[in-house]
Amino acid sequence: MIYLDNAASTPVHQKVIDEMIPYFREQYGNPSSIHKLGRFANTAIQNSRKRIAELINADSKEILLTSGGTESNNTAIYGTVLQRKGKHIITSSIEHDAILEPCKRLEKEGYRISYLPVDKHGLVNVDDLQNEISHDTCLITIMFANNEVGTIQPIKEIADVAHKNNIVFHTDAVQAVGKVPINVNDIGVDLLSISSHKLNGPKGVGALYIRKGINISPLILGGGQENGLRSGTENVASIVGFGMACKLAKEDMNQNIIHFKKLTSKLITRILSEIPQTSLNGHVEKRIPNNAHFTFLGVNGEDLIIKLDENKIAASTGSACSVRIQKASHVLRSMGFSHEQIAGSLRLTVGITNTEEEIDQTVDVLKKVVQELRIVSPYKTKYNF
Numbered sequence: 001m002i003y004l005d006n007a008a009s010t011p012v013h014q015k016v017i018d019e020m021i022p023y024f025r026e027q028y029g030n031p032s033s034i035h036k037l038g039r040f041a042n043t044a045i046q047n048s049r050k051r052i053a054e055l056i057n058a059d060s061k062e063i064l065l066t067s068g069g070t071e072s073n074n075t076a077i078y079g080t081v082l083q084r085k086g087k088h089i090i091t092s093s094i095e096h097d098a099i100l101e102p103c104k105r106l107e108k109e110g111y112r113i114s115y116l117p118v119d120k121h122g123l124v125n126v127d128d129l130q131n132e133i134s135h136d137t138c139l140i141t142i143m144f145a146n147n148e149v150g151t152i153q154p155i156k157e158i159a160d161v162a163h164k165n166n167i168v169f170h171t172d173a174v175q176a177v178g179k180v181p182i183n184v185n186d187i188g189v190d191l192l193s194i195s196s197h198k199l200n201g202p203k204g205v206g207a208l209y210i211r212k213g214i215n216i217s218p219l220i221l222g223g224g225q226e227n228g229l230r231s232g233t234e235n236v237a238s239i240v241g242f243g244m245a246c247k248l249a250k251e252d253m254n255q256n257i258i259h260f261k262k263l264t265s266k267l268i269t270r271i272l273s274e275i276p277q278t279s280l281n282g283h284v285e286k287r288i289p290n291n292a293h294f295t296f297l298g299v300n301g302e303d304l305i306i307k308l309d310e311n312k313i314a315a316s317t318g319s320a321c322s323v324r325i326q327k328a329s330h331v332l333r334s335m336g337f338s339h340e341q342i343a344g345s346l347r348l349t350v351g352i353t354n355t356e357e358e359i360d361q362t363v364d365v366l367k368k369v370v371q372e373l374r375i376v377s378p379y380k381t382k383y384n385f
Ligand SMILES: Cc1ncc(COP(=O)(O)O)c(C=O)c1O
Pocket: 007, 008, 067, 068, 069, 070, 071, 073, 096, 098, 143, 145, 146, 147, 172, 174, 175, 195, 196, 197, 204, 206
């Protein structure tokens, strides 16, 4: 299989697996236990917390361990609104469902939510943000990099606006961490979400960076683990794997970025020049290096994915699936795309294990299947708009 769906999830690094195994076999203690096995597990968690913190230049005391990006986002939103009096939240129209769904629920509970529009490249406008701020805005949550088209938002400028107005700023950085250097002190965010399985770590574990001095309320109550902010016996093996994944992501960042850029540049150059009626979506420069998102006019993206799968290539349209049924992309719609452009979209996201040969093979297959699909089934949408 040629795996080009690294934005959905990534293969677990062998060094990560090796690091995790002892925590299933010999080091099975509960980190809250007083005996030696418990203390050992607790130390492993604290060492991993440090590795996670180092990847974003945070202090390990600022890292809250969670079950992944979804929980980190929910904790950031609910944890903040439970602490603050304001009833207004500003977000963007292109966020992941792990932001949009909690916002929708809060809307039903009486909160006002502003969804900032984006331009055709998927960028929010900082002036629009400034104009939306009101006396009761309690939270701004805007993603670092979009999971479909890869566009990177002006995070530092957004943080500056938030702080000038004394508003907490959260960013969902699930797609950005490990793909671009992030220094939380330089950009000045208050809360930042990370997911382990997007950076060659195990699934079901992640973190929320919480700047010192920012208070959030816990959502999960019980034995008081994680300083009372998230109760429940820690998932030690996964936390250890996540820590190792962060250590590797930091050490290999520069060479990974070069590798990602080489592969996506090849994809972009070859696809745009060799397949007619094709365009690259998202911002040309302000994008994460591992993402290449295209529209093939006259083709249905879902059919394309099935054809690619038959040719042993794993790809995605990038928009959320609910029980494997593709939803029309709210991101592309917000970017002003037509139904036909949305239907013909395909996301190819590269990872550390991909090679140039795989990229060449993929483009060769794409050329063939796009042509076949254009002849066999002229554009028809399966999407429910
Ligand atoms: C931008 C973004 N936020 C949040 C999530 C959810 O992360 P997790 O799968 O760790 O819950 C994803 C996963 O696709 C994502 O791409």
